[in-house]
Amino acid sequence: MEENMVRGTVAEGFESVREEFAAVAAGEGGDHAAQLVAYRHGERVVDLWTGPETTADSLFGAYSASKGATHLVVASLVQEGVLDLEQKVGHYWPQFALEGKGDVTLRELLAHRAGLVGADTGFTIEELADDRIVAERLGAQRPYWRPGTAFGYHALVMGALSGEVVRRATGRSVQELFAERVRDAYGVDFHLGLPQEHEPRFLSARPMVVTPERLAALTASASAPNSLSGIAFNRHHPQNPEVWELPNFPAVRTLGTASFGGTASARGLARMYAVAIGSVDGTAPLLKPETLALAGQIQSIGHDVVLGEQKAFTIGFHATSEYYPQLGQGSFGHSGAGGQQAFADPRNGIAYGYTRRRTPFPAAxxxxxxxxxxxxxxxAATR
Incomplete structure (x- = not known):
């Protein structure tokens, strides 16, 4: 079908990637819209897209891949000595040191160990879209476990917490610093705060296809709204939208919510990580080798008390090599609930970005x- 036609280019030796991408598109059905881009040692070796309305420059909701953009800024500030991972969060943000959080270090916060997965009363979507409001509420919130004793994914609020530390330390938002240090400096098509002139490029997110079997599975696995998982995903608030809808709210895109509000093409996702780990088009890498080692070093691994699954996190990133055995040790990045995946593999010199329009089942x-x-x-191994 025309809708399943794969467009774009691959470098010599990567033809099999195009074939696999085409097979994915065919298997997903005629409305599958997706982009796939990969770099190897600074060279873009895969640049593909498929689906109705989709072009190489289409922008998709990044969901939690936005956390990768946020924490590249954090890593750059650690590299410069502006932030110290061993420093208490309250040193930068005095109001944070309430309700038993006075000893939480920045390292613990970034590793999802602070217990601040949500707020008792939850958030409206307007509140959740505004990082300053989220940070103010969570600064006064009692943790849901004793900090440092466990870890659990701070899915909807991690970027607001990290971003408030950045704002207190620098006087500038993480969105401003990302635009300056990454987006504009390196020509990265990733936006934490989508300029109005780019709105026509945005393709609204679409829900997963829910068959009766899938509905039964969703119902069986759903946690109670007031459970730890329910609070973490804001399900205890009566106005909470479905996760797949989040990029479709103009406030989320405009404010560039640091946890889930980014918009990006696969070119942007892949280039963001390519410039972090190596030279692209003659530019110096964003991060130095010692910072890359830190970004890829596991800080939390084991049972995630929010997700109820085996997970691994570094300083704000996924420890991506724990999820894909082909990757080199020290790989880092972040996926998104809409199906996105993006990472850097410094040992193999690979950066990867994938976007899709329709949320997969399950959302991940x-x-x-x-x-x-x-x-x-x-x-890559045979080239």
Whole structure:
């Protein structure tokens, strides 16, 4: 079908990636819209897209891949000595040191160990879209576990917490610093705060296809709204939208909510990580080797008390090599609930970005990433 036609280019030796991407598109059905881009040692070796309305420059909601952009800024500030991972968060943000949080270090906060996964009363979407409001509420919130004793994914609020530390330390928002240090400096098509002139490029998110079998599975696995998971995903608030809807709210896109409000193309996702780890188009890398080692060093691994699954986190990033065995040790990045995946693999010199328009089942990094990443690494190994 025309809708499944794959467009774009691959470098010599990466033809198998195009074939696998085409197979994914065919298997997903005629409305599958997606982009796939990869760099190797600073060279863009894969640049593909498919689906109705989709172009190479289409922008998709990044969901939690936005946390990767946020924490590249944090890593750059740690590199410069502006932020100290061993310093208490309250040193930068005095109001944070309430309700038993006075000893929480920045390292613990970034590793999802602070217990601040949400607020007792929850948030409206307007509140959740505004990082300053979220930070103010969570600064006064009692943690849901004793900080440092466990970890759990701070899904909807992590970027607001990190961003408030950045704002207190620098006087500027993480969105401003990302635009200056990454987006504009390196020509990265990733926006934490979408300028109005780019709105026509945005393709609204679409929900997963829910069959009766999938509905039964969702119902069986759903946690109670007032459970730890329910609070973390704001399900205890009566006006909470579905996760897949988040990028479709103009306030989320305009404010560039640091946890989930970014918009990006796969070119932007991949280039963001490519420039972080190496030279692209003659530019100096964003991060130095010692900072890359820190970004990829596991800080929390094991049972995630929010998700109820085995997870691994570094300083604000996923420890991506724990999820894809092909990757080198020290790989880092962040996926998104809409199916997005993006990461840097410094040991192999690979940066990867994948976007899709329709939320997969279940909402998480699209399962096709397993196939695409495996094929990409096989191609890279023989080139």
């Amino acid at each position: 990094a699209g399962p096709e990433n397993d196939r695409l990443i495996r094929t990409l690494y096989q191609a």
